Amino acid sequence: MLARSALIVDDERDIRELVALTLGRMGLRVETAADLAAARAQLAAHDFDLCLTDMRLPDGNGLSLVEHIAAHHPDTPVAMMTAYGNVEAAVAALKAGAFDFVTKPVDLAVLRQLVTHALNLGVQRRAAVQAVGPRLLGDSPAMQRLRELAARVARSQAPVFICGESGTGKELVARLVHALSPRKDGPFVPVNCGAIPAELMESEFFGHRKGSFTGAHADKEGLFQAASGGTLFLDEIAELPLHMQVKLLRVIQEKAVRPVGAASEVKVDVRILSASHKDLAKLVEAERFRHDLFYRINVIGLPVPPLRERREDIRPIAEAVLARLAGTGTPLRLGEDALAALEAYPFPGNVRELENVLERAAALADGPLLRAEDLGLPASPPGAAAPGTPASLPGPAAGAAPAEAEDRPLPAMAEVLDRARAAGALPQALEQIERETLIRALEAHRWHRTRTAEALGITFRALRYKLKKYGIE
Numbered sequence: 001m002l003a004r005s006a007l008i009v010d011d012e013r014d015i016r017e018l019v020a021l022t023l024g025r026m027g028l029r030v031e032t033a034a035d036l037a038a039a040r041a042q043l044a045a046h047d048f049d050l051c052l053t054d055m056r057l058p059d060g061n062g063l064s065l066v067e068h069i070a071a072h073h074p075d076t077p078v079a080m081m082t083a084y085g086n087v088e089a090a091v092a093a094l095k096a097g098a099f100d101f102v103t104k105p106v107d108l109a110v111l112r113q114l115v116t117h118a119l120n121l122g123v124q125r126r127a128a129v130q131a132v133g134p135r136l137l138g139d140s141p142a143m144q145r146l147r148e149l150a151a152r153v154a155r156s157q158a159p160v161f162i163c164g165e166s167g168t169g170k171e172l173v174a175r176l177v178h179a180l181s182p183r184k185d186g187p188f189v190p191v192n193c194g195a196i197p198a199e200l201m202e203s204e205f206f207g208h209r210k211g212s213f214t215g216a217h218a219d220k221e222g223l224f225q226a227a228s229g230g231t232l233f234l235d236e237i238a239e240l241p242l243h244m245q246v247k248l249l250r251v252i253q254e255k256a257v258r259p260v261g262a263a264s265e266v267k268v269d270v271r272i273l274s275a276s277h278k279d280l281a282k283l284v285e286a287e288r289f290r291h292d293l294f295y296r297i298n299v300i301g302l303p304v305p306p307l308r309e310r311r312e313d314i315r316p317i318a319e320a321v322l323a324r325l326a327g328t329g330t331p332l333r334l335g336e337d338a339l340a341a342l343e344a345y346p347f348p349g350n351v352r353e354l355e356n357v358l359e360r361a362a363a364l365a366d367g368p369l370l371r372a373e374d375l376g377l378p379a380s381p382p383g384a385a386a387p388g389t390p391a392s393l394p395g396p397a398a399g400a401a402p403a404e405a406e407d408r409p410l411p412a413m414a415e416v417l418d419r420a421r422a423a424g425a426l427p428q429a430l431e432q433i434e435r436e437t438l439i440r441a442l443e444a445h446r447w448h449r450t451r452t453a454e455a456l457g458i459t460f461r462a463l464r465y466k467l468k469k470y471g472i473e
Contacts, residue, residue: 003027003028003029004027004028004029004049004050004119005028005029005030005031005046005047005048005049005050006023006028006029006030006031006048006049006050006051006052006115007030007031007032007033007039007042007043007046007048007050007051007052008020008023008030008031008032008033008051008052008053009032009033009034009035009036009038009039009051009052009053009054009057009062009065010032010034010053010054010057010081011034011035011054011056011057011058012054013034015054015081015104015106016032016034018106019052019106019111020032022108022111022112023115026112026115026116028049028050028115031046031048034057034058035057035058035059035060036057036059036060036062036064036065037059037215037216037217037218038217039051039053039065040065040068040220041217041218041220043068043069043072043073043076044220044221047073047076048073048076049076049077049118049119050076050077050078050079050115050118050119051065051069051076051077051078051079052078052079052081052102052115053065053066053078053079053080053081054080054081055080055081055082055083055089055093059215062080062081062093063080063092063093063096065078066078066080066093066096066097066098067096067097067465069097070096070097070469071192071195071465071468077099077118077119078097078098078099079098079099079100079101079102079114079118080093080098080100080101080102081101081102081103081104081106082101082102082103082104083103083104089101090103091430094430094431095430095434097469099117099118100114100117100118102114136150136169136172136173136176137313137316137317137320138310138312138313138316138317139312139313139316140310140312140313142305142309142310143305143310143313146173146302146304146305147176149302150173150176150177150180150302151180153177153300153302154176154177154178154179154180154181155180155181155182156300157271158299158300159252159271159272159273159274159296159297159298159299159300160174160177160273160274160299160300160301160302161273161274161275161276161280161297161298161299161300161301161302162174162273162274162275162302162303162304163275163276163277163280163301163302163303163304164275164277164303164304164305164306165277165304165306165348165350166277166349166350166352167307167347167349167350167351167352167353168304168305168306168307168350168351169304169350169351169352170235170275170277170304171190171233171235171275173275173302173304174188174190174231174233174235174273174275175188175233177231177273177302178230178231178233178273181231181271183229183230183231183271186227186228186229186230186231187226187227187228187229187230187231188227188230188231188233189223189226189227189230189231189232189233190233190235191204191205191223191232191233191234191235192235192236192468193234193235193236193237193238193239193240194236194239194464195464195465195468198241198244201240201241201244202244202247202260203216203220203222203260204222204223205222205223205224205244205247205248205257206222206224206225206247206251206257206258206259206260207219207220207221207222207224207225207257207259207260207266208220208222208259208260208261208262209259209260209261209262210261211261212259212260212261212262213260213261216260216261219259220259221259222257222259224251224257224268224270225257225266225268227268227270228268228269228270229269229270230270230271231270231271231272231273232270232271232272232273233273233274233275234248234272234273234274234275234297235274235275235276236275236276236277237274237275237276237280237297238276238278238280238283238288238289242288242290245289245290245293246290248293249290249292249293249296251268252272252293252296252297253296255267255268255269255270256268272297274297280294280298281294306347306350307347307350307351307354308346308347311343314339314342314343314354315334315339315343317351317354318334318339318342318354318358319334321354321355321358321359322334322358322362322370325358325359325362326362326368330368331368332362332368332370333368333369333370334369334370335369335370335371335372337371337372338361338370338371338372338374338375340372341372341375341377342354342357342375342377345377348447349447349472352471352472353472355471356435356439356470356471356472357375357376357377358370358375360376360435360436360439361374361375361376363432364376378443431470434466434470435470435472437456438452438456438463438466438467438470438472439472441455441456442472449463449464449467
């Protein structure tokens with residue numbers, strides 16, 4: 001069995017050596033990096049079970065590394081080292097995706113405890129993913145047809161376009177197609193096209209050569225090379241800028257990529273699956289998506305039905321979610337009134353919204369039996385999106401009363417934090433508060449993301465990052 005590994009990022013050699021020695025004695029294989037560029041190169045080259053990074057680095061802020069890991073290596077827990085008493089930095093790290101933090105000078109006993117927690121967290125995450133697997137829950141006629149169609153298209157090598165509203169499980173469909181295909185033993189590489197900055201897209205997709213631009217301190221393979229022999233899943237492909245659509249079209253046609261700074265192309269063997277909650281045909285008409293690329297990726301269409309069109313699947317999905325949330329603890333159950341409320345709700349956010357509702361209810365309920373009042377569903381739910389349209393909904397008209405969700409008070413913050421601090425779960429409590437705040441703000445603005453971002457005083461990009469982080473759509 002391979003030893004578990006850790007990446008230590010700090011520009012102070014003494015600290016790198018101290019932490020590496022401590023983790024080495026715990027049986028970990030340790031790699032180190034002195035700056036952001038070296039850390040990203042290590043992450044591109046190796047899989048790590050843990051990353052520990054300093055806040056201040058010579059070529060940037062450790063928060064950007066936390067965000068990079070959260071976006072590109074979500075199964076790798078990352079913790080931040082901050083100066084003693086710098087509470088603001090610690091909170092910022094937690095919000096960016098760090099699971100915990102440790103203050104300098106480093107207390108080795110605290111460090112060992114943090115590392116043990118991180119390794120257990122990583123194991124739990126991977127076990128949860130493996131337990132769910134590429135399964136689509138529900139035996140409704142719509143889901144039976146979807147599974148049958150997925151099995152048929154899996155035998156082909158043709159590109160598949162998966163369409164459906166946000167939260168319907170498009171990535172799960174893509175994983176199922178990959179798992180049933182001859183490429184099942186190859187890599188499955190998912191990428192959210194809307195989460196990659198435009199200026200980094202070419203390097204992320206096709207890789208780059210050392211010295212090709214400032215910060216390119218080592219060769220890096222791109223997503224296409226990483227997926228060679230397997231499947232590349234391009235989620236939210238409608239977010240690709242036009243210049244990248246041209247390059248993607250050429251890659252599909254030539255089956256080769258040219259890394260940034262390279263003199264020649266590199267052959268790749270990749271099957272492309274793509275998805276979007278937007279109507280690509282309308283974007284083609286509006287000249288916002290290339291018609292030639294649309295026809296290339298839409299060789300086979302695979303529509304995913306919204307949850308409101310398969311309400312009979314709500315019970316089995318809810319039971320599976322509650323079993324996952326309970327783990328080895330006390331089983332969680334839905335009362336009949338709660339089930340009736342769920343089946344009557346249109347779920348504009350589909351399965352992902354159902355999971356969020358149940359997670360919140362499980363966290364705030366007084367016991368293992370969840371009642372309708374524990375769900376916190378709006379008394380007058382927003383209208384459901386039409387099939388094939390985004391799940392984000394128009395905000396309330398000027399002068400309209402705020403959504404009833406806004407009137408439901410959050411748990412007393414001081415009480416929540418006190419309990420969490422006593423249980424050693426402060427990071428989780430802060431995440432729960434932020435998640436709850438986001439959901440309430442979205443409900444208050446009827447899931448209109450632009451208005452929600454304005455109300456929260458953050459950028460739309462920042463809101464989109466947080467929604468992805470917490471799985472909210």
